[in-house]
Each structure stands twice: as C-alpha cells, then as structure tokens.
Amino acid sequence: MVPLSHVLALSAVLFVIGAAGFVFRKNIITVFMCIELMLNAVNLAFIGFSRYLGNLDGQLFVFFVIVVAAAEAAVGLAIIIAVFRNRDSLNIEDLDSMKL
Amino acid sequence: METLLILMLLPPLLGTMLNGILGRRFSQAMVSLVGCGASGLSMVFALLSAWVYSSSASQPAPFIHSYFTWIESGNLRADYALYYDRLTLVMTVTVTVVAFLIHLYSRGYMEQEGGYYRFFTYLNLFLFMMLTLVTAANYPLLFVGWEGVGLCSYLLIGFYFRRKSASDAGKKAFIVTRLGDAGFTVGVALLFWTFGSLNFQSVFGRITALPAGDMQSTLTAIGILLFLGAVGKSAQIPLYVWLPDAMEGPTPVSALIHAATMVTAGVYLVARSNPIYSHAPLALEVVAVVGCLTAFYAATIALTQNDLKRMLAYSTISQLGYMFIGCGVGVFAAGIFHLMTHAFFKSLLFLCAGSVMHALNGELDMRKMGGLRHKMKTTFLTFFIATLAISGLPGLSGFFSKDEILAGAYEGPLGHPWLYWLGTLTAGLTAFYMFRALFMTFFGASRMAPEVEHHVHESGSKMTVPLLVLALFSIVAGDVSWPKAFGGSEAFDRYLEPVFKTSEDFLQAYAHPGGHALASGALMMFTLVFVVVGILVAYWLYLKSTRLPALLAERFSWLYNILIHKYYVDEFYNWLVVRPLCTVSEKFLWQRVDVEAIDGVMVNGTGEEVAGVGNLLRRIQSGNIRSYASWVLLGATLWLVYVLWPR
Amino acid sequence: MVVLFYIFAALAVVAAISVVAQRTPIYSALSLIVVLCSLAAVYLLLGAEFIAVIQVIVYAGAIMVLFVFVIMLLNAGREVPTHRSRIAKWLGAPLVAAFLAEVLLAVWKQFPAAGTRPAASLDAGPAAIGHLLFRNYVLPFEVTSILILVAILGAVVLAKKEF
Numbered sequence: 001m002v003p004l005s006h007v008l009a010l011s012a013v014l015f016v017i018g019a020a021g022f023v024f025r026k027n028i029i030t031v032f033m034c035i036e037l038m039l040n041a042v043n044l045a046f047i048g049f050s051r052y053l054g055n056l057d058g059q060l061f062v063f064f065v066i067v068v069a070a071a072e073a074a075v076g077l078a079i080i081i082a083v084f085r086n087r088d089s090l091n092i093e094d095l096d097s098m099k100l
Numbered sequence: 101m102e103t104l105l106i107l108m109l110l111p112p113l114l115g116t117m118l119n120g121i122l123g124r125r126f127s128q129a130m131v132s133l134v135g136c137g138a139s140g141l142s143m144v145f146a147l148l149s150a151w152v153y154s155s156s157a158s159q160p161a162p163f164i165h166s167y168f169t170w171i172e173s174g175n176l177r178a179d180y181a182l183y184y185d186r187l188t189l190v191m192t193v194t195v196t197v198v199a200f201l202i203h204l205y206s207r208g209y210m211e212q213e214g215g216y217y218r219f220f221t222y223l224n225l226f227l228f229m230m231l232t233l234v235t236a237a238n239y240p241l242l243f244v245g246w247e248g249v250g251l252c253s254y255l256l257i258g259f260y261f262r263r264k265s266a267s268d269a270g271k272k273a274f275i276v277t278r279l280g281d282a283g284f285t286v287g288v289a290l291l292f293w294t295f296g297s298l299n300f301q302s303v304f305g306r307i308t309a310l311p312a313g314d315m316q317s318t319l320t321a322i323g324i325l326l327f328l329g330a331v332g333k334s335a336q337i338p339l340y341v342w343l344p345d346a347m348e349g350p351t352p353v354s355a356l357i358h359a360a361t362m363v364t365a366g367v368y369l370v371a372r373s374n375p376i377y378s379h380a381p382l383a384l385e386v387v388a389v390v391g392c393l394t395a396f397y398a399a400t401i402a403l404t405q406n407d408l409k410r411m412l413a414y415s416t417i418s419q420l421g422y423m424f425i426g427c428g429v430g431v432f433a434a435g436i437f438h439l440m441t442h443a444f445f446k447s448l449l450f451l452c453a454g455s456v457m458h459a460l461n462g463e464l465d466m467r468k469m470g471g472l473r474h475k476m477k478t479t480f481l482t483f484f485i486a487t488l489a490i491s492g493l494p495g496l497s498g499f500f501s502k503d504e505i506l507a508g509a510y511e512g513p514l515g516h517p518w519l520y521w522l523g524t525l526t527a528g529l530t531a532f533y534m535f536r537a538l539f540m541t542f543f544g545a546s547r548m549a550p551e552v553e554h555h556v557h558e559s560g561s562k563m564t565v566p567l568l569v570l571a572l573f574s575i576v577a578g579d580v581s582w583p584k585a586f587g588g589s590e591a592f593d594r595y596l597e598p599v600f601k602t603s604e605d606f607l608q609a610y611a612h613p614g615g616h617a618l619a620s621g622a623l624m625m626f627t628l629v630f631v632v633v634g635i636l637v638a639y640w641l642y643l644k645s646t647r648l649p650a651l652l653a654e655r656f657s658w659l660y661n662i663l664i665h666k667y668y669v670d671e672f673y674n675w676l677v678v679r680p681l682c683t684v685s686e687k688f689l690w691q692r693v694d695v696e697a698i699d700g701v702m703v704n705g706t707g708e709e710v711a712g713v714g715n716l717l718r719r720i721q722s723g724n725i726r727s728y729a730s731w732v733l734l735g736a737t738l739w740l741v742y743v744l745w746p747r
Numbered sequence: 748m749v750v751l752f753y754i755f756a757a758l759a760v761v762a763a764i765s766v767v768a769q770r771t772p773i774y775s776a777l778s779l780i781v782v783l784c785s786l787a788a789v790y791l792l793l794g795a796e797f798i799a800v801i802q803v804i805v806y807a808g809a810i811m812v813l814f815v816f817v818i819m820l821l822n823a824g825r826e827v828p829t830h831r832s833r834i835a836k837w838l839g840a841p842l843v844a845a846f847l848a849e850v851l852l853a854v855w856k857q858f859p860a861a862g863t864r865p866a867a868s869l870d871a872g873p874a875a876i877g878h879l880l881f882r883n884y885v886l887p888f889e890v891t892s893i894l895i896l897v898a899i900l901g902a903v904v905l906a907k908k909e910f
Contacts, residue, residue, distance in 0.1 A: 002752045005858040007793070010756045012850040014763050014782075020843045021767035023729045023835055026828070029772045029818055031725075033779050036810070037763055040786055043802075051793045054869060059795050060879050066798075066805055067891050071898035073810045077817045078905035084821050093831045096723030726835040733842050734834075740849040744856070 007048035014041035026091050028080050032073075039069050101152055102165040105182050108145035108192065109231050111138035115224035123217025132207045135220030139203040139227055143196035146231075150189045161185075161598075164237050164301060171240060175296050183237035183300055187436065187599045191234040191368060194440050197573075198360045198447050199227050201566040205451055206352040208562030209458065213350065219259065223356070226252035230361050234368060239288045239298040242369070246284070246333065249362045250277050256357060257349040269345035276342040280332015284369075287325025291376075294318050304375040308602055312609055316380060323376050323383030327390075330366030334420045336394045341670055343417055347409040351454030354409060359416050359450050360443035367423040367439050371432050371600075378603030381610040384514055388428025392509075392519050395421025397667075399529040403536075404653075404663040408453050408464050411537060415490070416446055418526060422505050425523060429515040430607040431508030433596040438501035441577050445489040445498060448570035452483040455559045455567065456541060460552050466540040468549065473542040475556045478564045480542045482571040487538050489574040491531035491631050497578030502527060504593075507623050513607035520623065528630030535638035543643055752792050759785040772823040776814050783807040794869055797876050 018041060021034030043062045050058025080090075087094060115138030123131050153163060162185035171178040203223060210219050226249060233245025251274075258270030288298065294315070295303050307319070330336070335343040346358050357363070370377065370387060377384050398418035405411035419442050426435025457464055459476060473480040489498035506527070510520035546553060558564065641649050653660040662668070720731070762785065765778035783806050790799035830836050869875075880888055 002749055002792075003858070005854055006752075006756075008854045008858060009851060010759070010789075012847070012854055013760055016843060016847040016850065017760070017763040017767055019729075019733060019846065020839075023726060023733060023839050023843065025767065026726075027772050027823060029814065029821070029823055030766075030769075030775050033766060033772075033775055033814065036779065036806075037766060037782065040783065040806075043798075044786060044789065047790050047793050047795045047798065050795065051869070056869060056871065056875060056879055057883075059798050059871060059876065060884055062795070062798050063801065063876070063880070064884075064887060064891060066801060068894065070805060070810055071895050073813060074902045075898050075905070077813060078902040081817065081821065082905050090821065090823055091827065091829060092725045093829050095725070096831075098721070099723030100718040100721040724831055726831075727833075730835045730838060730842065733846060734838065737842055737846045737849060740846070740853065744849060744853055 004048055004052045007051075008045060011041045011045040011048065014038075014044065026093060028083075028090050028092050028095075029077075031092060032076055032080070036069065036073070039065060101149065101156070101163055101184070102167070102182070104145055104149040104152060105165070105184060105235060106167070108142050108149055108196070109228060109235070111141040111145075112224040112228035112231070114138060116221050116228065119217050119221040119224065123221060126217060128211065128216050131217045131220050132203075135224055136200070136203040136207065138224050139196070139200045142227060142231070143200045146192040146196040149184065150193055153184055153189060162188075162301075166237070176292060176298065178238045178240040178298055180241065181237035181299075182235045184235060185599055186596055187368075187371060188235055190436060190440060190596070192231060194443050195227070195230055195234065195361050198443050198570075199223075199230075199356060201569055202352050202356045202360075202447060202451070205355075205454075205563050205566040206350075208560050209352055209454055210350065215259065219256075219350065222252055222255045222259070223352075226256070226357060226362070230365070233365055237300055239291065239300075242372075243284070243288065246329070246365060246369075247281070249357070249365060250274060250281070250333070253277075253346070253357050253362055256353040257346045259349050259353065263348070265345075266348040269342070269348040273342035273346050276339050277332040280329045280339050283325045283328025283332075285329075287322050287329065290318070290322050290325065294322070300372070307375045307379060308606075310379060312379070312606070314379070316382075319376055320380040320383045323373070323380040324386055326369060326373055326376070327366075327383065327387055330369050330424075331390065332366075333369075334363045334366030334424070335417045336366075336390050336421060336424065337397060338669075340394065340398070340417050341673060344410050344413045344666070347407070347413050351409065351450055351457060354413070355447040355450035355454070358413065359446035363416060363420055364423070364439050364443065367420065367427065367435055370424070370427045371436055374427075374432050374600055374603040377427075378606040381514055381607060384428050384430065384607070386428075387424050388509075388514065388516075388519060391421040391424025391428055392522050393421070394418070395425065396522050396526045396529075399526045399533065401663055401666050402533045403529060404660060405533075406466050408456065408466050408469075408537060408541065409450070411466075411533060412446070412449055412453060415449075415530065415533070418530065419446065419490070421526075422502060422523065425509055425519060426505040429508045429519065430513035430604055431504065431593075432600040432604065433593040434501065434504035434508050436596060437592050438505055441489070441497035441501040441574070444570055444577055445486040445496075445574040448482055448486040448567060448574055449490070451563070451567055451570065452479050452486065455479045455563055458559055458563075459556045460548065461555060463548070463552060466537060468547055468552075469541045470544045470548065471542070471546040472556065476542075476558045478558055478567060482564075482567040483542065484538060485571045486574055487534045491534055491635065492527055492627065493631065494628070495575075495578075497574055497576070500578035503624055503627060506627055510623055513604065513610060524627045524630050527627050528634040531631040531634035532638045535635050536642050539638060539642040544646065748792070752789060755785045755788045755792070759789070770825050772818050773815070776811060776818055779814075780807050780811050783811065795871050797871055797873050 015038050018034045018037035021037065022031055025031050025034065043065055046058040046062050046065075050056065050062075083095065084090060089095075115134050118134050119126070119131055123134075126134070156163075162183055164181060164183050166179040166181035168180050169177070170180045203220075206219065206223065210216055213219075229245050229248030229252060231245075233242055233249060236242035236245060254270045254274040257273050258267045260266045261270075291303065292298050295306060297303055332339040343358060343363070347354055349357075377387070395418045398414045398421065402411050402414035402418065405414060419438070423435045423438050423442070426432065426438060453464070455476065456469070456472065456479060459472075459479075460469065463469070485496070489496040492499045492502040506520055506523050509515045509523055510517060548556070641652075665671075720727075759782050762778045762781035766775045766782065769775045769778060783802060787799045787802040787807070790796075790802060
C-alpha cells in the first residue's frame with residue numbers, strides 16, 4: 001500500500017502550491033480558489049491519517065470541512081460580488097482601504 | 101509628677117488647636133483669653149512641677165517618665181519620655197514666666213495689627229514646642245521641639261507675610277538654621293552609631309563611666325556637630341545672619357523667640373550634653389572660642405546700628421556668645437545663669453522697643469527719636485533698668501551672671517586669659533551701645549517728625565504691666581547667686597551642681613596649670629572699669645557733644661562703613677552661597693535637568709519614541725492582502741524552523 | 748493499484764500548478780475541478796468511499812459551479828500584473844521554497860518511508876459514517892446546520908442589488 005509519508009508529501013505539495021498562489025495571484029477569485037486548494041490538501045492529510053490509524057473520525061472531519069468550505073465559498077463569493085459592484089475592480093491590490 | 105508635666109505641656113497645644121481652628125470666629129477677647137490662659141496655665145503647672153520636684157524625696161536625681169513608645173525600629177528606641185531635673189526646672193520656669201508675660205503684652209501690642217488669632221495660635225504652638233525641647237528625655241524628641249520652634253520662628257517672622265522683606269526674612273531664618281540642623285542630625289546619628297541609644301540617661305551614664313581620653317575623637321566629633329546645630333539656632337558665627345533680619349516679625353516675637361527662648365535652645369543643648377563635652381575638651385574650646393569671637397564681633401556691629409530692634413538683635417547675638425563662653429570654659433552653670441537673666445532683661449528691652457514703636461507709629465530709627473523720657477515714663481524707667489542690667493552694673497542680675505562667666509573664662513577648667521580680656525572689652529562695648537541707645541531714644545532734644553510727636557503717648561497698662569514685672573525680675577534674678585567675692589554662696593551654681601558637677605570636675609583634669617595672676621575681685625574691678633568707661637563715652641558722644649559721632653564717622657569712614665554694613669557678611673554670603681545656588685537652580689537644574697532632560701527626554705521623548713515606533717510599525721498595515729499573506733507565510737516558516745530545529 | 752495513486756497524485760499536482768499559473772480565472776477554475784476529481788479518486792484508493800463521492804457531488808459539483816457562475820457574472824478577464832507589495836515581490840519565492848522544504852522535512856522525519864503499514868481496512872460506507880455522525884458528532888452536526896443557514900442568509904443579503 002501507499003506509505004503514509006507519500007500521502008502526506010502530496011498533501012504538503014498541494015498545500016504549498018495553494019499558498020504560493022495565494023501570495024502571488026492578484027485576481028480575487030483566483031486567490032479564493034487557491035484557498036480551496038489548501039483546504040483540499042488538508043482534507044487529504046486527514047483521509048491519509050484516518051486510513052493509517054484505522055479511525056473513522058478523520059473522515060468525519062473531512063465531511064465537516066467540506067460543509068464549512070461550501071458555506072464559506074457562498075458567502076465569500078457574495079462578498080466579492082458586492083465589492084466588485086462598488087470598486088469595479090477584481091485586483092486585490094486595489095482593495096487597500098484598511099491601510100493605516 | 102508625670103501628670104503635672106503633661107499638664108504643663110498640654111494647655112499651649114490645646115490653645116493652638118482651639119485658636120487655630122476656631123479663632124477666626126472668636127472675638128479678640130476670646131482669642132487672647134485662650135492664648136494667655138493657655139500660657140498662664142502652663143506657667144502655673146511649671147511652677148507646680150518645680151515645687152513637687154523640689155520637695156520630692158528622690159531629688160536631685162532626675163525624674164524620668166516614659167509615656168508611650170514612639171519610635172521602635174531595630175536598635176533605635178525613642179519613647180515619648182520627659183526628663184525633669186534642676187536644669188529643666190530652671191528652663192521651664194524661665195520659659196513659661198517670660199512667655200506668659202509676653203502673651204499679656206501682646207494683648208495690647210497686637211490689638212490693631214490684624215491676624216490676631218493667628219498670632220496667638222503660633223505663639224502657643226511655639227510655647228509647646230519649646231517646652232517639649234527642654235523636657236525631652238532623648239535626642240529625637242528634643243529634635244522635634246528643635247524643629248518645631250524653628251517652624252514657629254519662620255511662621256512668626258513672616259507674620260506680616262504680605263511684606264516681601266518679612267517673608268524673605270522668614271525663609272532666611274529657616275534655611276540658615278537648617279544648615280546647623282544638618283550638623284545636629286549628623287551628630288545625633290554618630291551618637292546613635294557609637295552608643296546604640298539616644299536616651300539621655302543611658303548615653304550619659306555610659307559616657308561618665310568612661311575613663312579619661314577614651315573615645316575622645318568620636319566624642320569630640322559629636323560635640324562639634326551638635327554645636328553646629330547650636331550655632332545655627334543660637335545665631336553664632338557663621339550662622340548668625342538670620343537673626344537681625346528676623347526683626348521683621350512683630351516685636352513680641354522678637355522678644356520671646358529671638359531673645360529669651362528659642363535662641364537659647366542651643367545653649368541648652370550644649371549644657372544638657374555636658375557629659376559628652378566633658379570628655380571632649382577640644383570641642384569645648386571650639387565652643388568657647390566661637391562664643392567669644394561672636395560676642396565681640398556682634399558688639400562691634402551693634403555700635404553703629406541705627407535701627408533700635410536690629411541693634412538689640414546684635415546685642416542678643418553677643419550675649420549668646422557669652423553664654424557659650426560660659427559653657428565652653430567649663431562653668432556650665434554660669435552659662436545657664438546668664439541665660440536666665442538675659443531672658444528677663446533682653447525680652448524687657450525688646451518689649452520697651454515695641455512700646456516706643458507703638459508710640460511713634462512704627463518708627464524705629466533712633467536718629468528720629470529723642471527726649472521720650474518725659475512722655476513715656478514707664479517705658480523709660482524699665483528700659484533704663486534693663487540697660488543697667490545688660491551692661492553689668494553691680495546690683496542687677498546681669499552683673500552677677502556676666503561676671504561669673506568672665507571669672508570662669510579666666511580661671512575655669514578650660515579658661516584662657518585672652519577669653520577674659522576679650523569678654524571684658526565686649527562688656528565695655530555692650531555698655532557703650534546700650535547707653536547710646538538709651539540716650540538717643542529717651543534723652544536729648546526731640547528729633548521726631550512733628551506729626552509723630554503729636555501722638556506720642558505712654559502705652560496702655562496691658563503693655564506696661566509686663567514691662568514692670570520683667571524689670572523687677574531683671575533686678576532680683578541675680579540675687580539667687582551672690583558671688584563668693586561678696587561673701588555669698590553662689591547658690592545658683594550649687595543648685596545646678598547635680599547636673600554639671602561630674603562634668604566640671606572631670607574637666608579639671610584638662611585644666612591648664614600655672615597660677616592665675618589676678619584674683620576674682622580684681623577681675624570684677626576690671627570689668628567694671630571697662631563698663632563705666634563705655635558709659636561715659638556714650639554720655640559724652642550722645643549727650644554732651646552730639647555732633648561728635650557724625651564727625652568721627654567721617655574721619656574713620658572706612659571703619660564706619662565696614663561696621664554699618666555689618667562687615668559686608670550678607671553680601672559675602674550672597675556671593676558665596678545664594679548667587680551660585682540660584683544660578684545652579686536656574687541654569688542647570690531648571691533648564692537642563694527639568695526642562696530638557698525630564699520634560700524633553702523622558703516625558704516628551706518617550707512619547708515621541710513611542711510615536712516613532714508606532715509610525716514604523718504602521719507600515720506593516722498596508723492594506724495589501726498579499727503583503728499580509730506574505731507575512732503570515734514568513735511567520736509560519738520561521739516557526740517551523742523553530743519547531744524542527746534538532747535538539 | 749498503488750500505481751494508480753501515483754498517477755492521480757501527479758495529475759493533481761499538475762492541475763494545481765495550472766490553477767496557480769493560469770492567467771485567466773476561468774481556466775484556473777476548470778483546473779481546480781480536475782484537482783478535485785483526482786483527489787476524489789485518491790480518496791477512493793485510500794478507502795474513503797463516502798467522502799470521495801461527497802467530494803465530487805458537493806465540492807466539484809456545487810462549489811465549483813458557483814465559482815464558474817461568479818466568474819462569468821463578473822466577466823473576469825486576464826489578470827493585469829501589478830506589484831504593490833514589496834515583501835511579496837522579494838520574499839515571496841524564497842519563502843515558498845523554504846516552506847515547502849520545511850514541511851517535507853517534517854513529514855520525512857516523522858514518517859520514514861519504510862515501515863508504515865495501514866491498519867485493517869475500515870468500513871467507510873454511509874452507514875458507518877452515519878452512525879458516527881449522529882452519535883458522537885451530533886453537536887457539530889447541528890451547529891454546522893445553523894452555520895449553513897447563516898451562510899445562506901448572508902449570501903442573499905450581500906449579493907442583493909438594492910435594499
């Protein structure tokens with residue numbers, strides 16, 4: 001069977017790719033998708049552990065993560081739409097009104 | 101007995117509180133009733149204590165009673181304890197009698213002055229503090245009284261606080277005596293460090309048990325330091341400069357505080373600490389020399405003063421010098437004797453000056469007086485008696501006390517002939533300036549301004565009765581100690597023997613060998629000669645050839661200027677101490693330290709630093725999400741490094 | 748069997764890189780769908796059938812569709828490069844590389860390749876999941892349902908054109 005370390009390595013790589021995207025991309029929606037990517041990487045890690053520890057709780061956790069990700073995606077996209085209506089730009093670097 | 105002592109101390113304290121808190125609403129009659137009543141009660145209880153003590157079986161041993169524990173800290177234990185022996189008896193009786201008479205006098209003097217209740221409040225407070233000082237059984241309690249009288253002196257000198265010269269004088273008094281107090285405090289600390297206790301009984305007991313020469317350097321240091329406090333309080337060289345300025349206060353204040361009581365606290369201190377001094381002859385020599393020089397020096401200044409009260413102030417300084425001579429050569433009882441007689445005639449002199457001031461509507465310049473003896477008979481009479489006393493004419497109290505001191509200066513344990521000669525010369529000068537004052541004020545043609553002359557009148561009985569009583573004391577007080585040369589038994593000295601004998605005997609060991617050329621009768625003769633010469637010169641200069649003084653002043657103008665400017669000492673101190681202090685305060689402490697360092701660097705600087713750092717940190721909050729993400733990633737990376745670091 | 752894992756793993760990584768690297772958002776979205784489906788296959792290989800199906804239905808089927816709708820609604824075009832974050836510009840790449848290295852190191856140290864054998868196979872069907880869900884995890888379940896309700900309300904309010 002696949003060794004746990006490989007599963008985790010895959011998870012790590014996906015996570016880092018997601019993080020890189022989050023840092024480098026400028027389109028809000030793309031950034032959001034990178035966040036989803038990171039969440040999936042974590043889900044993979046949970047499933048891996050669940051398999052190798054023989055415990056079903058890991059999968060339960062993934063279940064909840066998916067649910068929460070769905071809720072978050074819905075609200076987040078609604079926010080993006082609202083922001084777009086006001087600023088007319090999808091560049092996150094334009095959204096700096098929280099600047100001190 | 102212990103209750104009597106407390107009853108003696110309590111009325112002035114109660115009087116202070118009553119007059120202080122409620123006095124504003126009292127009528128003048130009520131205020132003076134409280135004030136004089138308190139002082140009178142105190143006097144009564146002082147006399148009662150004296151009587152009880154004298155008839156008790158245990159005397160002449162001191163009566164010591166501790167009322168409650170006041171300080172108990174580590175080794176130091178100072179109780180609120182009172183010490184009553186013959187010396188205390190003399191001091192308390194003198195202080196309360198004179199204080200009571202002056203309280204009565206103030207009823208008349210302060211009638212129109214304003215601040216009536218405030219005056220009596222302070223006066224009562226002063227009495228309480230002074231009594232605390234002389235009845236204390238340990239140095240800390242004595243110091244409480246010491247500082248207390250200093251405080252009251254400040255308050256009363258600056259009584260007319262709206263006048264800048266008065267408030268300046270009050271400050272000067274307090275600050276200059278503070279310098280002396282510093283010495284006092286160090287001396288007391290040294291005492292504690294050496295003996296582990298500040299109780300008179302234990303300390304003196306241990307010292308008298310020491311053989312001669314033991315611990316001499318320590319005791320000399322203590323003696324000189326304590327004397328430093330006395331120098332400040334009793335206005336000796338170099339800390340006398342506050343006393344002439346203290347004449348800004350009302351005249352009863354000058355009489356009570358700066359003639360009879362507070363300034364004598366220094367003498368009391370030295371006398372009370374006589375066991376310490378008996379083992380430190382060098383310190384005593386310092387005392388005697390300082391006293392003698394001060395006596396002469398102050399007398400020379402008094403020669404040319406035209407302000408009546410100021411002249412009396414210098415006279416006080418001079419007479420205090422005499423008391424220190426007495427203590428310094430080892431005849432402590434003589435010093436105390438002179439303290440007592442001086443209290444009577446000096447306060448009388450000041451009260452007479454006040455009476456004259458009142459009559460002349462505030463004029464104090466003797467050049468603008470003259471011929472008052474017809475219009476102010478009682479004042480003139482009492483002033484004349486007091487002048488005779490202070491000059492040391494036979495039969496009056498001053499003669500006995502002063503001569504005892506001079507005799508001691510010549511043949512006492514630590515006496516030196518030159519102390520005697522200088523003291524005798526000073527006696528002559530004293531007679532001169534006192535009679536000068538007498539002649540200028542009361543005799544001769546009137547030099548008063550016409551409108552002043554109109555209103556000249558004798559003072560009311562409220563003021564003259566105390567004058568008469570004090571005059572009586574000035575005459576008879578000397579009779580307590582008729583000198584041996586006249587066939588007497590020197591009863592006063594015998595009386596104070598239990599207090600001083602051990603020390604005086606001990607000091608005999610240090611006495612100079614070699615015969616004394618003059619017998620005591622001859623000593624008295626010489627003094628008398630000087631005194632009479634002084635009187636005659638005054639008579640000639642101020643009564644007969646009245647233009648002569650002005651001519652002499654012109655001929656010897658260099659000397660005259662030095663004297664009338666009081667040897668320029670005030671200017672010297674101003675240059676030496678006051679100006680540098682002010683410069684340091686202003687240029688350095690105020691501008692550098694306070695404004696720049698504390699305000700600028702510490703207060704504002706901190707604020708600016710914080711704002712600066714905040715400004716710097718604010719750059720992180722750029723509002724740019726990518727920056728935030730990068731920071732988070734950075735933090736996560738670093739944290740992982742920390743976690744994964746091999747241990 | 749094992750080989751399938753590596754194939755799907757490789758597919759996931761490539762698609763992930765595509766998500767990040769594509770200039771146009773719509774292509775990123777489509778790449779993300781590929782990632783999600785390959786991950787579902789991996790889950791299946793790891794014995795989590797229920798979750799794999801849920802992943803496809805909910806994540807790839809609903810969430811990504813939502814994403815695509817929004818991208819089209821907002822007419823998101825090519826990205827214009829702007830560089831207003833200095834730290835991202837200079838530290839971004841090295842940081843990411845360092846992070847990757849660290850995580851892989853951590854994984855390798857904790858779980859050396861040889862020697863970790865899976866436990867006995869689990870029953871990961873709907874019944875088993877349901878049992879756990881409604882017994883041990885019933886509280887999170889209920890709370891999550893409230894969460895979804897709130898999310899619905901929030902989304903509706905935020906996206907309305909006017910009040």
